[in-house]
Amino acid sequence: MSDFDAKNKRSRDDTIQQYLDDIKRILETHQRIDDETLDHEALTQGVLEEEIRNSELRELQSQLDAIHPADIAAMLEQLPLVERLLVWKLIPPAKDGDILLEVSEAVRETLIADMDTQELVAAAEQLDADEIADLAPDLPDDVIADVFSSLSEEERARLRAALSYPDDTVGALMDFEMVTVREDVSLDVVMRYLRRLESLPPNTDKLFVVDRREILIGTLLISDLIVAAPETKVRDAMSTDVVTFNPDRDAESAAHAFERYDLSSAPVIDAYSRIVGRITIIDIIDYIREDAEQESLGKVGLRDEDLFSSVWKSAKNRWLWLAVNLGTAFFASRVIGLFEHSIEKLVALAALMPIVAAIAGNSGNQTIALIVRAIAFEEINKSNAKGLLRKELLIALVNGILWGSVAGVFAWLLYGNIALGFVMLGAMLLNLIVAAGVGMLVPLVLQKMGRDPAIGSSVLLTFSTDSMGFLIFLGLATVFLV
Amino acid sequence: MSDFDAKNKRSRDDTIQQYLDDIKRILETHQRIDDETLDHEALTQGVLEEEIRNSELRELQSQLDAIHPADIAAMLEQLPLVERLLVWKLIPPAKDGDILLEVSEAVRETLIADMDTQELVAAAEQLDADEIADLAPDLPDDVIADVFSSLSEEERARLRAALSYPDDTVGALMDFEMVTVREDVSLDVVMRYLRRLESLPPNTDKLFVVDRREILIGTLLISDLIVAAPETKVRDAMSTDVVTFNPDRDAESAAHAFERYDLSSAPVIDAYSRIVGRITIIDIIDYIREDAEQESLGKVGLRDEDLFSSVWKSAKNRWLWLAVNLGTAFFASRVIGLFEHSIEKLVALAALMPIVAAIAGNSGNQTIALIVRAIAFEEINKSNAKGLLRKELLIALVNGILWGSVAGVFAWLLYGNIALGFVMLGAMLLNLIVAAGVGMLVPLVLQKMGRDPAIGSSVLLTFSTDSMGFLIFLGLATVFLV
Numbered sequence: 016m017s018d019f020d021a022k023n024k025r026s027r028d029d030t031i032q033q034y035l036d037d038i039k040r041i042l043e044t045h046q047r048i049d050d051e052t053l054d055h056e057a058l059t060q061g062v063l064e065e066e067i068r069n070s071e072l073r074e075l076q077s078q079l080d081a082i083h084p085a086d087i088a089a090m091l092e093q094l095p096l097v098e099r100l101l102v103w104k105l106i107p108p109a110k111d112g113d114i115l116l117e118v119s120e121a122v123r124e125t126l127i128a129d130m131d132t133q134e135l136v137a138a139a140e141q142l143d144a145d146e147i148a149d150l151a152p153d154l155p156d157d158v159i160a161d162v163f164s165s166l167s168e169e170e171r172a173r174l175r176a177a178l179s180y181p182d183d184t185v186g187a188l189m190d191f192e193m194v195t196v197r198e199d200v201s202l203d204v205v206m207r208y209l210r211r212l213e214s215l216p217p218n219t220d221k222l223f224v225v226d227r228r229e230i231l232i233g234t235l236l237i238s239d240l241i242v243a244a245p246e247t248k249v250r251d252a253m254s255t256d257v258v259t260f261n262p263d264r265d266a267e268s269a270a271h272a273f274e275r276y277d278l279s280s281a282p283v284i285d286a287y288s289r290i291v292g293r294i295t296i297i298d299i300i301d302y303i304r305e306d307a308e309q310e311s312l313g314k315v316g317l318r319d320e321d322l323f324s325s326v327w328k329s330a331k332n333r334w335l336w337l338a339v340n341l342g343t344a345f346f347a348s349r350v351i352g353l354f355e356h357s358i359e360k361l362v363a364l365a366a367l368m369p370i371v372a373a374i375a376g377n378s379g380n381q382t383i384a385l386i387v388r389a390i391a392f393e394e395i396n397k398s399n400a401k402g403l404l405r406k407e408l409l410i411a412l413v414n415g416i417l418w419g420s421v422a423g424v425f426a427w428l429l430y431g432n433i434a435l436g437f438v439m440l441g442a443m444l445l446n447l448i449v450a451a452g453v454g455m456l457v458p459l460v461l462q463k464m465g466r467d468p469a470i471g472s473s474v475l476l477t478f479s480t481d482s483m484g485f486l487i488f489l490g491l492a493t494v495f496l497v
Numbered sequence: 498m499s500d501f502d503a504k505n506k507r508s509r510d511d512t513i514q515q516y517l518d519d520i521k522r523i524l525e526t527h528q529r530i531d532d533e534t535l536d537h538e539a540l541t542q543g544v545l546e547e548e549i550r551n552s553e554l555r556e557l558q559s560q561l562d563a564i565h566p567a568d569i570a571a572m573l574e575q576l577p578l579v580e581r582l583l584v585w586k587l588i589p590p591a592k593d594g595d596i597l598l599e600v601s602e603a604v605r606e607t608l609i610a611d612m613d614t615q616e617l618v619a620a621a622e623q624l625d626a627d628e629i630a631d632l633a634p635d636l637p638d639d640v641i642a643d644v645f646s647s648l649s650e651e652e653r654a655r656l657r658a659a660l661s662y663p664d665d666t667v668g669a670l671m672d673f674e675m676v677t678v679r680e681d682v683s684l685d686v687v688m689r690y691l692r693r694l695e696s697l698p699p700n701t702d703k704l705f706v707v708d709r710r711e712i713l714i715g716t717l718l719i720s721d722l723i724v725a726a727p728e729t730k731v732r733d734a735m736s737t738d739v740v741t742f743n744p745d746r747d748a749e750s751a752a753h754a755f756e757r758y759d760l761s762s763a764p765v766i767d768a769y770s771r772i773v774g775r776i777t778i779i780d781i782i783d784y785i786r787e788d789a790e791q792e793s794l795g796k797v798g799l800r801d802e803d804l805f806s807s808v809w810k811s812a813k814n815r816w817l818w819l820a821v822n823l824g825t826a827f828f829a830s831r832v833i834g835l836f837e838h839s840i841e842k843l844v845a846l847a848a849l850m851p852i853v854a855a856i857a858g859n860s861g862n863q864t865i866a867l868i869v870r871a872i873a874f875e876e877i878n879k880s881n882a883k884g885l886l887r888k889e890l891l892i893a894l895v896n897g898i899l900w901g902s903v904a905g906v907f908a909w910l911l912y913g914n915i916a917l918g919f920v921m922l923g924a925m926l927l928n929l930i931v932a933a934g935v936g937m938l939v940p941l942v943l944q945k946m947g948r949d950p951a952i953g954s955s956v957l958l959t960f961s962t963d964s965m966g967f968l969i970f971l972g973l974a975t976v977f978l979v
């Protein structure tokens with residue numbers, strides 16, 4: 016009770032911060048660990064193990080023993096590389112597997128690079144087949160081979176199955192910890208069976224009712240198991256209105272189903288309705304977060320990046336995107352180059368042309384955001400897509416006239432040239448229509464091609480609105496003004 | 498069994514699509530419902546109710562009766578306004594409350610606008626206090642007053658409590674369906690107690706153990722209740738290492754805790770450790786999705802927008818953002834205006850200046866994406882912020898020299914002017930450093946001000962990289978070239 020209250024007074028995030036401070040303090044006060052010995056080489060050459068045995072770092076080690084693996088993972092992500100690897104050395108090996116699962120992929124790489132084959136095999140062996148499959152892409156081949164040979168026949172088959180499904184499918188997210196029962200037994204028999212298991216798998220809110228061919232015929236909610244009369248047969252207490260998933264189904268649509276039907280767990284079945292696994296909301300929530308994160312980074316052309324990776328590694332992570340954008344900027348620049356003659360004659364064009372490009376880019380990005388969301392929520396279908404395109408074009412018309420007029424008046428007042436104002440209005444209007452069309456069609460086409468519409472749409476849009484904006488504005492100006 | 502198989506053969510999304518097709522077909526074949534009668538007035542004047550009584554629309558009505566409220570909500574979101582309101586009329590009133598909870602806010606407004614006070618009160622009365630609180634912002638005052646007076650004393654207190662917490666706090670997400678037990682009873686007594694409840698609240702994975710002052714002293718997992726020996730006392734089976742939340746805590750950090758500790762539900766307690774409610778992963782997942790959605794729209798200055806709202810309403814939703822961006826574009830345009838004299842002399846500047854602005858904008862957006870993510874995952878703290886800024890500036894240096902050289906060589910070859918190439922290189926380098934600084938500091942400052950760093954950072958960045966890009970490039974050119 017006092018223990019519990021103490022925990023409440025300090026939130027866990029504060030606790031993590033406090034441990035981080037502790038670690039820094041210990042590292043700093045500990046004299047022999049200065050910049051010279053605490054480099055990567057010292058860590059890998061076992062100098063540090065020596066150190067740990069003989070020093071007050073043992074104190075830190077025993078503290079770490081009491082912390083939840085997920086909290087340790089959060090701490091490791093907040094530590095620069097050298098400190099991170101020192102703490103990693105101090106962590107009890109029994110937690111290695113769980114922590115590797117919890118840290119981000121970029122941080123995981125740094126930890127795995129610091130472990131030898133034996134340590135990695137030991138860490139992987141603490142995990143379930145589906146968890147090993149999650150780590151597998153980051154593990155060296157010889158580690159995987161060793162782990163494989165140490166598994167039971169059943170676990171090996173499960174690992175093989177889990178590895179066979181592509182990322183972002185239900186099969187890659189599912190686990191194998193399902194509890195199955197038969198329909199012809201009574202609930203008190205089920206109760207006795209569960210009691211013999213000694214513990215239920217995490218997030219077991221329902222049992223799966225199968226026949227002798229392992230074909231799913233319904234689910235029995237744990238809460239029904241508890242409240243229904245013990246002599247009731249499973250068949251009479253189970254639900255046959257079950258949301259099931261095929262392992263090949265994409266994870267995004269499974270996530271929507273979990274949200275829509277407020278599921279906690281659901282059976283995964285093969286083409287013959289045989290149960291092959293289970294997917295829980297814990298898997299789903301991890302997927303949603305990872306997906307959102309990859310998307311927000313992917314939009315600016317980044318892969319996952321360790322906050323503390325080297326400058327060089329980080330710089331390279333950003334190159335592809337910068338190269339692509341430099342390419343589109345060069346192209347837009349050449350469009351302007353076509354009209355250098357007009358700009359020489361009327362230099363106001365140079366000052367005004369970025370406005371035409373920028374507003375259309377912004378407006379098109381609004382369209383993209385709405386369409387991408389509608390695609391994600393499956394709100395767009397064949398029968399309404401045409402109506403939506405018409406609507407976006409009409410909005411572009413309204414906004415083009417309105418904001419084109421504002422910009423046109425600005426140009427007129429500034430340069431005292433009313434014709435220039437009309438060219439501005441016309442160019443804004445046309446370019447906003449381009450933006451609406453591109454902003455609507457690009458995500459739909461990307462999706463049709465099986466790509467994530469959130470990633471890439473914006474580059475293609477800016478490419479169009481910049482190039483077309485310059486072309487339209489300078490073209491109109493050349494025809495009507497110069 | 499056959500029923501179950503049939504359900505499996507067709508995924509639920511296909512089912513929704515099929516119902517949508519059915520609705521369209523019925524609406525089209527039904528002669529009297531043409532464009533003239535099926536307008537909004539007809540719907541509100543009860544003409545349609547008449548229609549429904551006498552027609553084959555009844556068939557559709559009975560079909561809708563069998564569909565999950567969440568599926569109906571998804572259908573309503575995919576239907577244009579007139580069809581949406583027609584289907585809404587056909588839905589059994591008993592489902593109104595659940596459906597209103599499920600639809601997006603923008604669609605909810607259209608449905609509520611179509612209901613009279615009596616219908617709204619009836620719909621709200623089907624819901625729990627925490628659900629009514631979710632709807633409350635969209636309900637007219639007289640409806641809320643009516644609902645309030647119809648509630649029991651306890652429910653009224655709960656509704657008052659739920660309404661008192663700001664959006665995005667644990668208090669706004671929690672429900673009141675917690676099952677509490679005492680620590681000194683045995684598990685079979687708990688079992689008998691639960692059996693008397695006849696059903697457990699959804700997502701009950703644990704019971705809350707409280708003393709007679711309602712102070713939380715632990716939690717009892719349902720799975721432990723099942724597997725432990727019946728004569729065990731609650732005190733010996735419960736866990737006292739409990740993750741709890743204060744109702745004022747922000748929902749984002751609660752979501753992180755749910756992910757980190759793989760929680761399904763958690764107690765919400767007040768300052769005296771008294772239990773006041775419960776938060777479940779279902780609430781969390783809804784929050785995460787809504788938050789992600791608002792963020793992706795908020796980034797381009799949009800509020801939630803019904804895909805089928807009028808052109809005029811949609812256009813207005815986009816204005817603030819376009820106005821802000823027009824303002825920043827005008828400003829950048831005036832920066833260019835300062836250098837019109839130089840551009841007249843060397844028109845190549847006009848073609849090259851957008852490149853300098855664009856690449857820095859892209860590079861800065863990469864920095865923003867990483868920093869916003871690090872803020873969300875609480876990876877940034879005082880002790881590492883300075884090191885990260887230094888790192889971002891170094892990356893900008895590396896990328897500035899690299900891509901500045903590429904752009905410089907491009908300018909040199911294109912215009913045969915090597916000095917122009919060096920100005921290009923210098924301007925790119927300096928502007929990338931501006932971008933790194935702004936991209937790092939703006940999200941941190943916004944967060945310090947208590948605002949969402951994901952929203953607004955990008956506008957401020959583009960404002961800086963455009964204006965500074967033009968200023969630096971044209972400034973250097975004026976000094977060294979003209």
